[in-house]
Amino acid sequence: MSELQDANSDKFQALRLQRFYLAQINYLITYVVIGVAWAAGQYDASAWMATTHVLLGILTQGVFLLLFKSGMNLRFREPSLTNPQIVVAILLTTYLLAFAGSLRGSLVMVYANILVFGIFQLSRRDLLLQAGLALACFGGLIALETNRTGSAHSLTLSLVQWFILACFLGCLTFTGSYIRELRERLQQRHSTLQAHQETLRGMMGQLQNLATTDGLTGLANRRYFIDETRRRMTLMRPSQQLGVALIDLDHFKRINDLYGHSAGDEVLQGFATLARDSLRDGDLVARFGGEEFVILLSNTDLGALHQCLERIRDNFAKVQFACLPEGVHCTLSAGLSLIRQEDDLEVCLNDADQALYLAKHSGRNRCEHHVPKQNHTDPA
């Protein structure tokens, strides 16, 4: 069972216990009513009979509590045990009414109170069955009593009470099933909304992906690179440096012109794979546009940056692409620069671009780094 299912099961079990405790308040009130009726001389039996009623209540409710606490209720088709709880409550109420004497008329509505507990849980059929059980119990009580006393007057009164009870229980059953249907419809809507929300979340993710990824190579795009580099600059310590390398494939136009655009695409994808495989987890490679790429190395210095780019340049120059004739290789040029916490990213990228320009003009297939202005000598 998954964690989510476990959590749901715990949640529902807690709700069932909550409902059970709520029902116990009603039982408590009933015990008080029995006590008061007995004290007022309105209970038609001995104190022992009144006590048995309370004991029966405590005993049956103890069994239910045990079932809930041990989790044994989960083995039943209806783990809330609503039906058996209502049946027990109806039987105990009938037992109480049997000795309620002249208080019976006012206590008969306890049946309705019991059925209220089933409104959210029971189907219309079950509610009708429970209402039928209550009416049958009360009817049986009337029959027994009439048989015992033979009083026509009390029979008429009891039948009127039965009729009133039947009207209210019928009404309660239909109102209850209406409320239940409403609740089910709301739950359905809630589930549909949740499904829509999931779809939207997925679409948002896809959009985010589209907005930050280059479609051809699967690398991050320029926008993502700039945002991510800015984010990393805010996180770096003053002593740390980031290394940035602008990479441009050499004479790439010729590849397209001589071997076709799809061959060019394949070379771009090949470079992306090679670059990705050559970098560490914390490094970043992005397609800057066209046949231009950019690499960001975290926590580095010029020596390590140079070494990394030389390795990539060297490996790329050795790749034999399937789309190119045997012996035809591609090369790249790269311009390198370092980024410190206080630097302006635009300026650093411009420095790398100037170094790339230098690499192109020094013969291509090479890596050049930016030289700060005071030491800078124009290669031209």
Ligand SMILES: Nc1nc2c(ncn2[C@@H]2O[C@H](COP(=O)(O)OP(=O)(O)OP(=O)(O)O)[C@@H](O)[C@H]2O)c(=O)[nH]1
């Ligand atoms: N196949 C393919 N070609 C592209 C893509 N994006 C840009 N290009 C091509 O890349 C070529 C870039 O050419 P140039 O900017 O002249 O540069 P180059 O030929 O690489 O020459 P240098 O950079 O000076 O070495 C152009 O022909 C573009 O059409 C792409 O997604 N796929």
